[in-house]
Amino acid sequence: MRYSRHLDKIVLCCALLFLCVGAYAVPGICLFRTPAPPNGVLNDGAHTITFNWTIEYLTTCSSPYTFEILDPSETPIVTQNFTCAASPIANSFEWNPDGQPCGCYYGRLRFYSDWCTGSSRKIEDEARVGFLVQPAARFKICKFHDLNGNGVEDPGEPRLAGWQYTVERPLGNVIAMATTLEDGCTDYIEVPVDCNGTTQFYIREVVQDGWVKTAPNGATNPITVNISPGTNPDIVFGNWQPVYITGYKLLDAAPWPWTDPQYVGPDGQTNPPEYEPVPDCGAQPSPPGACVSPFQPDQQGIAGVTVTLYESDGVTLVTSDAPGFVNPTVTAADGSYSFGPFQFEQDLVIKVDDPAPSPSGCDTFPEDGELTPWPGAYYGTVATSVWPCPNITFATPHELDITIPPPVTGDQVYGCNYFWNNQPSRLWGLFCPTTSQFVSASVEIGKDEYPYPTPSVNATELPSGYFFYQVPEINVEPQGLRPGVYTLTPPALPDPTTQSWQVTTYCSENCSSGSSFVIASGESVEVTLPPGCDVRVDFCVREEEKNRRCYLPVTFTQDGWHNFCDPYSTVIPGGMIYNRFGKAFATFSYYGQLLTNKMVVGKGYTITYNSTTSSLTRLCAFLPQTGACGRLDHSYDSPSTTTSAGSLAGETIALMMNIAYNDRRLMPRTPGYDLEKFVITSGIYKGRRVGQVLNDAYVVLGGAAPCTVGLTNCQQLVDVIQQINANYEFIDYDTFIDRGYLIPNRTLGQPDPAITPTVPYVP
Numbered sequence: 001m002r003y004s005r006h007l008d009k010i011v012l013c014c015a016l017l018f019l020c021v022g023a024y025a026v027p028g029i030c031l032f033r034t035p036a037p038p039n040g041v042l043n044d045g046a047h048t049i050t051f052n053w054t055i056e057y058l059t060t061c062s063s064p065y066t067f068e069i070l071d072p073s074e075t076p077i078v079t080q081n082f083t084c085a086a087s088p089i090a091n092s093f094e095w096n097p098d099g100q101p102c103g104c105y106y107g108r109l110r111f112y113s114d115w116c117t118g119s120s121r122k123i124e125d126e127a128r129v130g131f132l133v134q135p136a137a138r139f140k141i142c143k144f145h146d147l148n149g150n151g152v153e154d155p156g157e158p159r160l161a162g163w164q165y166t167v168e169r170p171l172g173n174v175i176a177m178a179t180t181l182e183d184g185c186t187d188y189i190e191v192p193v194d195c196n197g198t199t200q201f202y203i204r205e206v207v208q209d210g211w212v213k214t215a216p217n218g219a220t221n222p223i224t225v226n227i228s229p230g231t232n233p234d235i236v237f238g239n240w241q242p243v244y245i246t247g248y249k250l251l252d253a254a255p256w257p258w259t260d261p262q263y264v265g266p267d268g269q270t271n272p273p274e275y276e277p278v279p280d281c282g283a284q285p286s287p288p289g290a291c292v293s294p295f296q297p298d299q300q301g302i303a304g305v306t307v308t309l310y311e312s313d314g315v316t317l318v319t320s321d322a323p324g325f326v327n328p329t330v331t332a333a334d335g336s337y338s339f340g341p342f343q344f345e346q347d348l349v350i351k352v353d354d355p356a357p358s359p360s361g362c363d364t365f366p367e368d369g370e371l372t373p374w375p376g377a378y379y380g381t382v383a384t385s386v387w388p389c390p391n392i393t394f395a396t397p398h399e400l401d402i403t404i405p406p407p408v409t410g411d412q413v414y415g416c417n418y419f420w421n422n423q424p425s426r427l428w429g430l431f432c433p434t435t436s437q438f439v440s441a442s443v444e445i446g447k448d449e450y451p452y453p454t455p456s457v458n459a460t461e462l463p464s465g466y467f468f469y470q471v472p473e474i475n476v477e478p479q480g481l482r483p484g485v486y487t488l489t490p491p492a493l494p495d496p497t498t499q500s501w502q503v504t505t506y507c508s509e510n511c512s513s514g515s516s517f518v519i520a521s522g523e524s525v526e527v528t529l530p531p532g533c534d535v536r537v538d539f540c541v542r543e544e545e546k547n548r549r550c551y552l553p554v555t556f557t558q559d560g561w562h563n564f565c566d567p568y569s570t571v572i573p574g575g576m577i578y579n580r581f582g583k584a585f586a587t588f589s590y591y592g593q594l595l596t597n598k599m600v601v602g603k604g605y606t607i608t609y610n611s612t613t614s615s616l617t618r619l620c621a622f623l624p625q626t627g628a629c630g631r632l633d634h635s636y637d638s639p640s641t642t643t644s645a646g647s648l649a650g651e652t653i654a655l656m657m658n659i660a661y662n663d664r665r666l667m668p669r670t671p672g673y674d675l676e677k678f679v680i681t682s683g684i685y686k687g688r689r690v691g692q693v694l695n696d697a698y699v700v701l702g703g704a705a706p707c708t709v710g711l712t713n714c715q716q717l718v719d720v721i722q723q724i725n726a727n728y729e730f731i732d733y734d735t736f737i738d739r740g741y742l743i744p745n746r747t748l749g750q751p752d753p754a755i756t757p758t759v760p761y762v763p
Helices: 008-021 433-437 558-563 576-584 613-622 646-663 690-701 714-725
Strands: 028-034 049-056 065-070 076-082 089-095 103-113 122-134 136-139 141-145 164-168 174-179 189-192 199-205 212-215 223-227 235-240 242-251 306-311 336-343 347-352 379-384 399-403 412-422 426-431 442-447 450-458 467-470 484-489 499-506 515-520 525-529 534-543 588-590 593-595 598-601 607-610 728-732 735-738
Touching (some): 028 122, 049 122, 065 089, 076 089, 174 189, 189 199, 242 347, 306 336, 426 433, 433 534, 525 534, 558 646, 613 646
Parallel strands (some): 242 412
Antiparallel strands (some): 028 049, 065 103, 103 122, 164 199, 199 223, 212 235, 306 347, 379 412, 442 450, 499 515
């Protein structure tokens, strides 16, 4: 800075002096300081401010000239005299404001001259420069490893060295940089602060790959801090390495065992490469959501399976206080599971349970096949992971010992940790006793268009005269039958021109509905075996000339029974109901009470028909009966009058007639089974007998609430009975369509003798 001030008198004297010395120069003082503005000087005793100046003059210099430090009130607190020298004069002064109050100070330089002999000393020139004395502040930055990610430095959490920080004021203007040392803290960082007591600074962390800041203020970076004069508390940062472990629990649906890439099947086939579990080994951790199973087509996840994450010892559970962390966890609907966020560990162990066995949906009729119900159990087949890679060797299909690299980003996801389970199925069946007079009971087996390692299965004769067979497991599939398409070929028949095989299949509803069909001698049956199914395939011999070697009942809807009221029917002269009602209901047992030529519907004896012509006419008029489902509100014997019971009463009457006409062997197609003992294959009555449904219908018609028989509403009961009554669509004497809603109470064969129909009572 250059400051120049001349009084008129001084200028006159300078002119006179010029005349004396015969020379002239521009007089003045150049005064400047270090540090230069706008920085000030700290009052901590460790910092000084230096003033430098030059003086040029024309007059005679009076000795000494003076340099002063003025406080904020402009009172001199330091005065220093300097000896004159020839122009120009160059000199300096250094000052330490140790302990001085903060504020705006000045450095002032005064130059004196004695330009006339005998005159008093005069100020020829003066210069001043201002500066700020600031209070000093210092602090350290420390860094801890927030192992649980809770943003608090808990006991035992270590400090971290080598983390870099910048101090900024204002934001973006770096005034200091520091790095944490072995003790996890930086050296003291000194900064100037304002005179008002606190000053706002910004501290920015240089976040390293794979880490997430948790403290202070969560992930906020930079943070804002207020620094006070003097020594401040340490500013403590916390970071952790949150990671996720993800994977799937999947159903092993590969057609051949895929745990051995060198497997060669019985016909020379090898494992398809796409079924071999060799995960893609990426060099970097996978990003979130990047891993889905590429190893088998049509992946099917297994839900509700417990998965547990352990530390490297396989015993200690991995824990985390982070929100959302659950261990053990349970697989979702698609079979996926996830652990996280939790603190990164190099070595981990994942263990998975087998799913709970699924109950069989099939009635396996142990009284026929001496076969216990299939539990639908799961078996572990293989576990795969890309961590580590490429050495994928896991001892059991229920455990993964993984080694993961350090994360390269926050919330790193390590996916592709797969567990597979096979849910074996069972394939079995019966040969009717009639087959023994033609051929030995045996069946040829194939699978997925290849010969099965066990080419044929011989059946075993049971005490009942039936022959029981079961397709065995093979050595390379020791858990049981794996999914696939199985080909069953019964033996050739002696007379293929008149004989054929009547085939009947039974299966749970999650596999395929049961059906009955005919195949010629030498033909095969293809059975698609999904996972966890208990499939039964029965074989009986059908003789074309008789066309009644195997029997099934025929059921009719309300409308069907109404049609059989026609007295001019060409099928049943005089009409089915008019002609045979008395025979069907000649001896009908109703809850243990023997009724003669009567039908009673409803546990409270609410509707009664006898075999008189007038009552049968009313019965025909009653069918079909529709309307609101409910109890019969009064007892009467005139069914031509509608009732609030509506559709439930009509469906119950039709079902009762189906049972009676079948049991007395009076249907158009001679049956051989007791309809009330048939098993229902699906719906709310799945696995229960038809007689149970009829009994519940009587209870509700008698006035009981549907909940007393386990139903939500009356309409549920109507829907079930409608499906029972419509199970068979009768075409003619030899043709009908089986809708697969019912499974007979016994295997196919010759018809049984007629029996007395009985309404079962279930208290």
